[in-house]
Amino acid sequence: MRTELAIALPPGYRTEDVLAFHSRDAEAIAEQVGPEGLRKGVLLDGTPVVLEVGFKPDEARCTVDADGELTPPLLELAREALLNILGLRIDPAAFAAFVRDDPALGPVVARQPGLRIIQSATVFEALTWAIIGQQINLPFAISLRRTFIGLAGRRHTSGLWCYPEASDVARLELEALTSRKFSRAKAETLLRLARLVADGEVKLDRERPVADFVRELLAVKGIGPWTVNYALLRGYGYPDCSLEGDVAVRTAFHRLLGGEARPDIPTAQRLLERYAPHRTMAAAYLWASLSEQAG
Known part of the structure; x- marks a missing residue:
């Protein structure tokens, strides 16, 4: 059973980030990504479901394709999964305002406005x-x-895992x-x-x-x-995750702040504390800063 729904997208929405996150597996057994959209297979309450997303300037046109009856509870699970894979749980505007004058992450945010945390479906x-x-x-x-x-x-009838x-x-x-x-x-x-x-x-x-x-x-x-x-x-999509144990987060701090060595975990924890209650977005921009430097 199939149904369609539209999900509004905010101004400045970065479609390319969503497509990049879901295209990490080149063999595309559970996710298929094209220039204008994606298909994602996931089991929801025991039912194989394919979530299809096509991007328009101000909305995502979505199709929920279930191998079986698409009950209201199953449709709600599918909608929640769509919000996840579209990265719509955290509004990045609050973090952008919070770090506008921050010497480390303020410039990174200014160069990459609107970055979002793209999530797994469940x-x-x-x-x-x-x-x-x-x-x-x-x-x-x-x-x-x-x-x-x-x-x-399990395989969906469309062939997607x-x-x-x-x-x-x-x-x-x-x-x-x-x-x-x-x-x-x-x-x-x-x-x-x-x-x-x-x-x-x-x-x-x-x-x-x-x-x-x-x-x-x-x-x-x-x-x-x-x-x-x-x-x-x-x-x-919790907004205040503290990822001081993440090697990439600590590497990004080292490159942004300098110093002889990469911060250890306690030091990184102290550095992240200044971004509470927005430490999730701080991690996202720290990761993004590494991509900037690699380019």
Whole structure:
């Protein structure tokens, strides 16, 4: 069943950032990106769904294509996923005003106005991607993600693979992952998390207090503060994630502020504190500053 909906886009919306984020996998098994739009496959409440987005100057024209009945609750899940993949959770204007006179990030924001945090379609996708990608290079992480989708996801009738939900991952055996280049620790953490979420012991409800989400995740063996903050950023669109443990954030501070060595984690935490309650956007612009320097 298919339905269409339109989502308004703010002035200055950076379509190119959305397309770049969702085109990281060159094999495009779960995301297909073209010059004017994208298609994203995801399992929502057990149903394979493809989200199609076409960009117009002031709105995103979206189609929700479900393999089955498109009930009102499923349509609401799809709409929430669309807000995520379009990066519409955090308005960057507040951060731009906050750092207008900041010597480190003020100039970066001035050069790149309107930067947004593009998110994964679901909180579970953000969490599992954080676990998959931690402490390995990006091409290898993308390859593992592709394997993960093939093992636990399902194909939509259109042929696009759909990113799995917790219940799909919970059914996997450890060897299914470790025999395909996942480290044992990474595989165990993915399965442990999926089973806790599937059993309702860890709840990924967006409406819950952030403190409850953080407490539950930190109690899961293999999940630390960096993973939790990344999930808050890419899953919830939480505006005040502190990513002092992120190597790229600390590298960006080093390049922007100078000094003999890259800041350690406690120093980076202190540097980020001055951007509260907008530390998520601070991380986004720190990452963007590295891309500027690379260019």
